[in-house]
Amino acid sequence: MKTGLSFILNLFLITWLASSSVFAQLRPATFQMSGDHLLESKVNINAGNQECLVALKILISSANAVLPKAPYSIVNKAATPLSGSKNDYLSLAPYWWPNPSTSTGLPYIQKDGQTNPEVNDIKDNSYVRDISRDIWILGLAYYFTDNEQYAAKATELLKVFFLDSATRMNPHLKYAQLIQGDNAVYGTGIVDTESFSELIDGVQLLAGSNSWAPDNQQALQDWFSEYLTWLLTSDKGKKAKIAPNNIGTAYDVQVVTYALFIGNKTLAKSIIEKQTYNRIESQLTLLGEQTYELTRTNAWTYCNKNLAQWFNLANCAESVGINLWDYNSVNGKSLKKAFEWMIPYGGGTKPWPYQQISVFKPEYLTATAREGSAIYKDVDLQLLLSPTHERFIAGAYLELLTTRYY
Structure with missing residues (x-):
């Protein structure tokens, strides 16, 4: 627990910030994490709060583990989508298995909650999850320490995954969660990029760094603007929109987050x-x-x-x-x-x-x-x-x- 004079002074500082114009300038523009709480945590760290310093040590350890990682790119997969472009995201529906009633095993049948290990042969989904978590961690590490190496690594990862034409992911999920032997359009694949909302908060924490320049921010906003348009207008996106369960919720989270990120x-x-x-x-x-x-x-x-x-x-x-x-x-x-x-x-x-x-x-x-x-x-x-x-x-x-x- 926080006690003593340092806690009182810290509380006074937080209260002053919250009531001043300084607060608006220092508060990070995150969407799923509370910017107020992040700023409070930064004040606590600078004031020497022991609980927060322990938390910071854990965060820095996680961020340092990201630094030697090679950039992720979905073009590295062995399989190629029907489009012929490895820049297009590709994944298989996880709960679908070969049909024992047919000689070909097609069409696949559903076994809810049981993941077919075949899905692990295509790494695009794991790349999406991993880069999202890494950018979130690096963004936090940069925000709390002002150490430019974390922003530089985040910039490297973001450029390869989203911005460089040779390695970037194209902004759509047309080939997400395919079901072998079934060509119908489903909205379930939209959840494959739900972690991008976490990534965006990490990006927002890079504001003010020397590495993540304004033109990088604009280019990433342009990417998400294209992706948002696809979510709103594609058959797959429309299916997700009307889904009555967690798929529909995940759809709302994404379109709202992306709209906020591009300033709409x-x-x-x-x-x-x-x-x-x-x-x-x-x-x-x-x-x-x-x-x-x-x-x-x-x-x-x-x-x-x-x-x-x-x-x-x-x-x-x-x-x-x-x-x-x-x-x-x-x-x-x-x-x-x-x-x-x-x-x-x-x-x-x-x-x-x-x-x-x-x-x-x-x-x-x-x-x-x-x-x-x-x-x-x-x-x-x-x-x-x-x-x-x-x-x-x-x-x-x-x-x-x-x-x-x-």
Whole structure:
């Protein structure tokens, strides 16, 4: 705990910053992470707060591990999409397997929650996830230390993956999550780039560095502008838009984040008001149950995944003056109820009554609950978030810097 004169002085400094024009200049323009909390964490680090210094040490260790990595590029895959261009993203639908009823194994059949190892033969999806996490880590490391080597490495990775014509990913997902023997158009592949929202927050933290120049920022915004247009207009994007489950939520998170990144707040606000509000009504029950996710073979996993996306959306909504945290639908459905409904199962006071074919991991809820504790002050989260709770200790330190918490 923070005690003594240093804590009082630090609190005074944070309060002064929040009430001054200096705050607006220093607050990072992130969308899914709270810029207010990031600035507070930076002040705490500079004031010598021991908890934050431990968190910073962990962050720096993670960032240093990225520095020797070679850049990622989807052109390195062995397989080539039907377009003939390896710059086009390619992946296979993970839960689809050879059909035992046909001599060719086609068309593939679905086994929900069971990943076909064939998907690992194409690395594009792992490249997307890895670069997203690496840019997030490097952006944080640069923001908290002002060490230019982290911004330089992030610049190198971003240029190869998005900007250099020979190695970049083309801004579409036409060939994402293909099902062998099935040529129909599905929206599920859109989730393959959901981690780009995390990447964008990392990019925003590079502002002011010598390495990530304004023309780099503009070029990346142009890339995401093209990708956003594809999401809004393609058949695959339109399918994702109308998906009633976590696919639809992931779609909203992405289009809202990308709209904010390119400076189109009008579009971001419109999507939330015209689509996201309706999803709260259609996805949730009055008790907070997630209707569609509870039908999955890994219902706990998907309920947590979807709730985390809802929290990401609520953070983005703050950028356009919308309070999604406390929104109630006309029938009284809300994110708060969805969050509260999950707590007894994550805290262990109730057994999970739905299907979960993989290992039930209560800690899936912990990270979301940390932020929920800062938003919903009246919700009892001590069983989940007690400082002595092993699930809190394991991995909590980095999130002290990045996530609002009780």
